Amino acid sequence: MEKQSTTEVHFTIAFYNVENLFDFEDNKLTHDNDFLPHSVKRWTKKRYERKLYKLAEAISKIGFDDLQKPPTLIGIAEAENKKVLQDLIRTEDLKDHNYDIVHYDSKDERGIDVGLIYNKDEFELEYSKPFSVYLEKENGIQDFTRDILLVSGKLNGELIHCIVNHWPSRRDGVKESSVNRLAASHKVIEIIEMIRAKEVNSKIVVMGDFNDNPNNESVKMLSEKSGLFNPMKILVSYSRGTQNHNFKWNVFDQILFSTNFFETNDSSLKFEKADIFDEKFLTQYHGKYKGQPFRTYIGKKYKGGFSDHFPVFIRLSMMN
Numbered sequence: 001m002e003k004q005s006t007t008e009v010h011f012t013i014a015f016y017n018v019e020n021l022f023d024f025e026d027n028k029l030t031h032d033n034d035f036l037p038h039s040v041k042r043w044t045k046k047r048y049e050r051k052l053y054k055l056a057e058a059i060s061k062i063g064f065d066d067l068q069k070p071p072t073l074i075g076i077a078e079a080e081n082k083k084v085l086q087d088l089i090r091t092e093d094l095k096d097h098n099y100d101i102v103h104y105d106s107k108d109e110r111g112i113d114v115g116l117i118y119n120k121d122e123f124e125l126e127y128s129k130p131f132s133v134y135l136e137k138e139n140g141i142q143d144f145t146r147d148i149l150l151v152s153g154k155l156n157g158e159l160i161h162c163i164v165n166h167w168p169s170r171r172d173g174v175k176e177s178s179v180n181r182l183a184a185s186h187k188v189i190e191i192i193e194m195i196r197a198k199e200v201n202s203k204i205v206v207m208g209d210f211n212d213n214p215n216n217e218s219v220k221m222l223s224e225k226s227g228l229f230n231p232m233k234i235l236v237s238y239s240r241g242t243q244n245h246n247f248k249w250n251v252f253d254q255i256l257f258s259t260n261f262f263e264t265n266d267s268s269l270k271f272e273k274a275d276i277f278d279e280k281f282l283t284q285y286h287g288k289y290k291g292q293p294f295r296t297y298i299g300k301k302y303k304g305g306f307s308d309h310f311p312v313f314i315r316l317s318m319m320n
Helices: 045-061 082-089 174-198 217-226 231-235
Strands: 008-021 073-079 099-103 113-119 123-131 148-155 158-166 204-209 243-245 248-250 253-258 270-276 312-319
Touching: 008 045, 008 158, 008 204, 008 253, 045 082, 073 082, 073 158, 073 204, 082 099, 082 113, 099 123, 113 123, 113 148, 113 158, 123 174, 148 174, 158 174, 174 204, 174 217, 204 217, 217 253, 231 253, 231 270, 253 270, 253 312
Parallel strands: 008 073, 158 204
Antiparallel strands: 008 312, 073 113, 099 113, 123 148, 148 158, 204 253, 243 248, 270 312
């Protein structure tokens, strides 16, 4: 009997903090007033559409040089609502890739959420659920942050679980706000335990803007307690990162995964590589911010760029 030939197939999973992807309509329930046509930032339909065009251009090129296709899964942070993600996947650069989205509104006071874009030809959605993180202000009143999103489905026939995050910011100080990121870390650990209670050897990918580096306590705790591998640890350097604050690079954007992605079974998904997508076209070309992410705004000054973060990605492969 003739042996069937097999081919290796590859998939990119990416994460991108898209920096304030707001529409230009007023939501009375959230603090979106900076991003309206008559605000100081003058956030108009034209600027919104330019932002969508720029983000779609960036997403369409992640992993494209190697695989001749854009990512299968893209975790997103800082999307205002479902509409902006739908508008994003309808852009010229993304509309032919059969993308769909998973999105839930959270109680974040600015109205920004996480979401997941997925290619329906390669990923079969089975389940999704948002999880809130309980935070308290100093006076004991509940504080709200972005929900954590769990999406489960079959990537090329194999079940994987993706957990998309945007942890609380450092705005009130790194130390002062660290308790909030630890709370988010504990919630992700809980979600992973819940998944593993039903499926012991589950394949799990945790992605997000953690507002902490790989060596900070919140991310280390998540990695160690949940037995996750963090390929972004080796990408931390003085000259490279995903976000730059006061001319210091951070790797806040990370993708971690369960160690069973290292198993050598040909018929299952395996980890190949991880990297920051920091191609030159995504950077400031000139001036004191040269080499940093080309942002939409610097303060209130409109620059018309992509985002203040670079995307990150991992590549997986399996035999078909």
